[in-house]
Amino acid sequence: xxxEKKLVESITSMSEDFAQWYTDVVKKAExxxxxxxxGCMIIRPDGYAIWENIQKELDARFKATxxxxxxxxxxxxxxxxxxxxxxxxxxxxxxxxxxxGGLETLQERLCVRPTSETLFCDFYAKIIQSHRDLPxxxxxxxxxxxxxxxxxPFLRSAEFxxxxxxxxHATQEEAEERTIQMLxxxxxxxxxxxxxxxxxxxxxxxxxxxxxxxTYTIEALMHDGKALQSGTSHNFGNGFAKAFGIQYxxxxxxxxxxxxxxxxxxxxxxxxxxxxxxxxxGLKLPPRIAPVQVMVIPISQRKEGVLEKAAExxxxxxxxxxxxxxDDSDKSPGWKFSEQEMRGIPLxxxxxxxxxxxxxxxxxxxxxxxxxxxxxxxxxxFVGGLxxxxxxxxxxxxxxxxAAHTYEAKNYEEFRDLIANKPGFVKAMWCGDEACERxxxxxxxxxxxxxxxxxxxxxxxxxxxxxxxxxxxxxxxAY
Amino acid sequence: xxxEKKLVESITSMSEDFAQWYTDVVKKAExxxxxxxxGCMIIRPDGYAIWENIQKELDARFKATxxxxxxxxxxxxxxxxxxxxxxxxxxxxxxxxxxxGGLETLQERLCVRPTSETLFCDFYAKIIQSHRDLPxxxxxxxxxxxxxxxxxPFLRSAEFxxxxxxxxHATQEEAEERTIQMLxxxxxxxxxxxxxxxxxxxxxxxxxxxxxxxTYTIEALMHDGKALQSGTSHNFGNGFAKAFGIQYxxxxxxxxxxxxxxxxxxxxxxxxxxxxxxxxxGLKLPPRIAPVQVMVIPISQRKEGVLEKAAExxxxxxxxxxxxxxDDSDKSPGWKFSEQEMRGIPLxxxxxxxxxxxxxxxxxxxxxxxxxxxxxxxxxxFVGGLxxxxxxxxxxxxxxxxAAHTYEAKNYEEFRDLIANKPGFVKAMWCGDEACERxxxxxxxxxxxxxxxxxxxxxxxxxxxxxxxxxxxxxxxAY
Numbered sequence: 001x002x003x004e005k006k007l008v009e010s011i012t013s014m015s016e017d018f019a020q021w022y023t024d025v026v027k028k029a030e031x032x033x034x035x036x037x038x039g040c041m042i043i044r045p046d047g048y049a050i051w052e053n054i055q056k057e058l059d060a061r062f063k064a065t066x067x068x069x070x071x072x073x074x075x076x077x078x079x080x081x082x083x084x085x086x087x088x089x090x091x092x093x094x095x096x097x098x099x100x101g102g103l104e105t106l107q108e109r110l111c112v113r114p115t116s117e118t119l120f121c122d123f124y125a126k127i128i129q130s131h132r133d134l135p136x137x138x139x140x141x142x143x144x145x146x147x148x149x150x151x152x153p154f155l156r157s158a159e160f161x162x163x164x165x166x167x168x169h170a171t172q173e174e175a176e177e178r179t180i181q182m183l184x185x186x187x188x189x190x191x192x193x194x195x196x197x198x199x200x201x202x203x204x205x206x207x208x209x210x211x212x213x214x215t216y217t218i219e220a221l222m223h224d225g226k227a228l229q230s231g232t233s234h235n236f237g238n239g240f241a242k243a244f245g246i247q248y249x250x251x252x253x254x255x256x257x258x259x260x261x262x263x264x265x266x267x268x269x270x271x272x273x274x275x276x277x278x279x280x281x282g283l284k285l286p287p288r289i290a291p292v293q294v295m296v297i298p299i300s301q302r303k304e305g306v307l308e309k310a311a312e313x314x315x316x317x318x319x320x321x322x323x324x325x326x327d328d329s330d331k332s333p334g335w336k337f338s339e340q341e342m343r344g345i346p347l348x349x350x351x352x353x354x355x356x357x358x359x360x361x362x363x364x365x366x367x368x369x370x371x372x373x374x375x376x377x378x379x380x381x382f383v384g385g386l387x388x389x390x391x392x393x394x395x396x397x398x399x400x401x402x403a404a405h406t407y408e409a410k411n412y413e414e415f416r417d418l419i420a421n422k423p424g425f426v427k428a429m430w431c432g433d434e435a436c437e438r439x440x441x442x443x444x445x446x447x448x449x450x451x452x453x454x455x456x457x458x459x460x461x462x463x464x465x466x467x468x469x470x471x472x473x474x475x476x477x478a479y
Numbered sequence: 480x481x482x483e484k485k486l487v488e489s490i491t492s493m494s495e496d497f498a499q500w501y502t503d504v505v506k507k508a509e510x511x512x513x514x515x516x517x518g519c520m521i522i523r524p525d526g527y528a529i530w531e532n533i534q535k536e537l538d539a540r541f542k543a544t545x546x547x548x549x550x551x552x553x554x555x556x557x558x559x560x561x562x563x564x565x566x567x568x569x570x571x572x573x574x575x576x577x578x579x580g581g582l583e584t585l586q587e588r589l590c591v592r593p594t595s596e597t598l599f600c601d602f603y604a605k606i607i608q609s610h611r612d613l614p615x616x617x618x619x620x621x622x623x624x625x626x627x628x629x630x631x632p633f634l635r636s637a638e639f640x641x642x643x644x645x646x647x648h649a650t651q652e653e654a655e656e657r658t659i660q661m662l663x664x665x666x667x668x669x670x671x672x673x674x675x676x677x678x679x680x681x682x683x684x685x686x687x688x689x690x691x692x693x694t695y696t697i698e699a700l701m702h703d704g705k706a707l708q709s710g711t712s713h714n715f716g717n718g719f720a721k722a723f724g725i726q727y728x729x730x731x732x733x734x735x736x737x738x739x740x741x742x743x744x745x746x747x748x749x750x751x752x753x754x755x756x757x758x759x760x761g762l763k764l765p766p767r768i769a770p771v772q773v774m775v776i777p778i779s780q781r782k783e784g785v786l787e788k789a790a791e792x793x794x795x796x797x798x799x800x801x802x803x804x805x806d807d808s809d810k811s812p813g814w815k816f817s818e819q820e821m822r823g824i825p826l827x828x829x830x831x832x833x834x835x836x837x838x839x840x841x842x843x844x845x846x847x848x849x850x851x852x853x854x855x856x857x858x859x860x861f862v863g864g865l866x867x868x869x870x871x872x873x874x875x876x877x878x879x880x881x882a883a884h885t886y887e888a889k890n891y892e893e894f895r896d897l898i899a900n901k902p903g904f905v906k907a908m909w910c911g912d913e914a915c916e917r918x919x920x921x922x923x924x925x926x927x928x929x930x931x932x933x934x935x936x937x938x939x940x941x942x943x944x945x946x947x948x949x950x951x952x953x954x955x956x957a958y
Binding site: 033035036037038041042043044045046049052068069070071072073074075076077078093094095096097098099100101102103109110112119123126127138142143145147158161266356368 | 511514515516519520521522523524527528530531547548549550551552553554555556559572573574575576578579581584588589593598601602608617621622626637638640651668752901
């Protein structure tokens with residue numbers, strides 16, 4: 001018998017060591033390989049194909065709202081980065097600097113973009129003159145660099161891929177509307193495509209983006225009860241416009257500053273897919289984002305007619321618009337099952353000599369392990385329907401997990417107890433004072449995740465200081 | 480009457496100053512804006528939309544041959560870049576160096592990738608063990624940096640976008656086959672989609688890629704008779720594999736070095752589209768690559784029903800799968816025509832009150848200026864068919880231009896005369912000696928563009944030294 005290409009090695013169980021489980025999955029599902037540059041990852045074909053599907057879905061949703069794509073330089077001159085005070089303070093400590101070009105030392109250092117607000121502002125100052133030039137709704141897909149000390153694949157890396165939208169508007173109202181609109185695009189995408197429910201809300205001033213007037217966020221809950229900030233949308237007001245001199249003449253021919261937004265989602269979201277849906281057998285991909293939705297696996301493939309039949313089923317599924325593959329390698333069916341499970345492929349179709357005789361196939365769900373025997377006549381219909389069921393069930397399970405791990409705390413004792421012993425979100429009231437926010441973080445390592453849009457008070461007083469409360473906050477430990 | 484948003488300024492004519500014409504077109508068709516970083520360009524929505532269409536077409540063609548996409552880090556440690564001697568010599572003088580990360584000085588400099596052979600080799604050395612792991616057919620879409628002194632938008636810039644394919648194979652034959660296969664993908668794409676005919680051939684040793692065993696190229700001829708290298712495909716043999724230790728165990732369990740290829744096409748090709756097809760009214764986009772194929776322009780749009788009818792026509796065309804827009808701005812029809820021509824939109828549909836009365840529209844070709852009156856019943860069919868005709872005619876004209884500007888030289892006097900006075904390719908025989916190649920370049924500034932696959936000798940002796948000739952060469956001045 002042919003030598004197995006490699007063992008499907010067992011991975012650390014989630015309950016034993018969640019962090020190690022995560023690392024095992026990204027490595028063994030072949031999503032990522034480490035590179036020779038500290039903190040920079042190689043995204044392998046199975047990982048990149050997920051990102052391609054994310055891009056395709058998000059890009060279509062952006063364009064449906066009138067957004068156009070552009071490409072800005074990857075370098076930012078130091079003087080340009082320094083134009084907006086809060087912004088440079090937020091980013092300068094974590095950027096990579098180019099100081100030499102070819103054989104010469106540069107007169108001015110260039111930073112490799114950590115984000116491109118300053119470049120877009122410089123560009124907008126050039127191309128915006130009149131109210132007729134507004135709004136500008138630009139986006140770019142690119143890589144950015146942030147010199148992080150501690151890195152983890154997808155979750156925090158020195159270089160990562162993302163999109164960054166940057167818009168300019170005539171009024172503050174319009175900018176605010178766009179900020180919320182794009183947050184909703186992210187939230188809908190997460191729910192509808194990634195089967196990840198999110199909490200939508202505003203960041204506190206302490207947690208907002210460097211240079212923003214307000215930052216909105218979607219927060220997802222991972223399987224271990226930690227939060228992951230999964231997408232953000234910022235309203236800059238006219239702060240950047242004033243720093244960069246971006247003005248337009250309005251209908252009365254008077255000069256006004258534009259109001260701006262920016263919003264981004266990154267490869268970090270792949271970390272969320274892994275940590276929301278995965279299990280001890282590996283990755284579990286929601287069908288709508290899975291690069292391969294169905295793996296056809298022949299049983300006793302050396303028996304006459306089996307491989308041919310398996311190939312025929314794969315072709316039929318592909319013709320029905322289902323992303324399908326055939327595993328005709330010389331590994332045993334058991335190994336193939338384990339690999340398909342590790343890679344998170346939503347369904348497998350098993351077909352062997354007896355199935356052929358009975359004109360049937362066995363369809364197995366990755367999410368539940370459930371098996372069904374299907375007549376070959378009904379294969380495409382059954383598989384197509386089952387993929388939708390799997391998608392819906394995965395979202396339902398993630399929603400149930402979020403609900404079951406969202407707690408309420410009325411006082412500080414309860415709060416500390418929940419944060420220490422019940423991984424998840426804790427809803428608690430807050431006075432609005434940054435001092436309480438800082439104290440909570442020091443005492444518990446939990447941070448304010450957001451002030452949710454849906455404000456349903458759970459009390460009248462701040463959970464920390466006991467003074468009158470202003471807002472309900474979702475608190476939690478976060479990635 | 481409303482103030483015009485901006486004038487459609489006249490551009491320099493091609494015959495007066497081709498270089499200035501090019502700069503005017505990229506600027507006034509709003510493809511590119513200059514940035515604050517020398518040699519780095521901002522690709523604006525109309526430019527980037529062309530690149531998106533190029534990506535979509537090429538990516539599908541790559542994937543049809545089994546290629547998978549990945550993403551590699553943008554940084555290369557200096558020690559890694561130095562592993563292959565020829566390669567580092569070729570690229571080190573023109574890379575940008577990162578020397579500081581955050582607040583710290585790096586222990587080892589990192590170069591911003593000028594190309595990623597070294598990264599792929601490092602990766603392949605890790606993941607290739609057995610003949611079962613071969614071939615590896617990876618590609619990435621990314622930006623690269625080359626610290627060029629003299630830059631021009633698309634043609635030569637410090638940063639540009641491209642794809643770079645990198646493959647690893649068990650045998651030299653298989654690597655050679657893949658090298659030629661990808662060159663053909665590029666050539667077919669240029670002809671079928673961009674309406675650009677190319678000359679396919681091999682580069683001389685002097686002109687080949689740093690580290691390659693052989694480099695193949697497609698060469699296109701611009702309107703001014705200069706050549707543009709438009710895509711390259713390299714066979715590395717096992718040189719990189721030896722430098723990086725990329726080995727696999729073959730079927731007899733013996734260790735072998737892999738054989739590698741790489742191949743790339745960049746945003747430079749947008750420069751070719753401009754310079755092959757454009758004219759004194761601006762850009763001229765082949766329909767298959769044009770982001771907008773048809774602009775519907777209402778005449779007397781304030782008359783009742785005109786705007787509604789124009790919008791209806793635009794919707795009908797869009798429903799028929801034709802990329803259409805409506806220009807309902809408050810500019811005059813004349814301005815709108817000029818803008819549509821400047822932007823290279825292949826067709827415009829004019830519709831006014833009299834047309835509505837007659838149940839017709841006027842369709843005007845960008846490539847020839849030809850007008851046709853079409854019954855509205857036949858609009859989609861007519862426009863769809865005309866787009867195909869325009870595409871075919873643009874290719875035919877480019878082919879005719881290439882043929883009319885390809886000359887033959889039998890001796891050095893003829894050769895120098897042609898290069899000096901007849902912009903275009905000169906076919907001439909070559910002895911194979913690099914000395915002659917250098918002399919020709921010194922005497923005429925022309926370079927060997929390629930040794931064409933179709934070798935039809937035009938003589939027996941080297942056009943430069945008169946010794947026996949080995950090969951037919953296409954010579955020309957180049958961008």
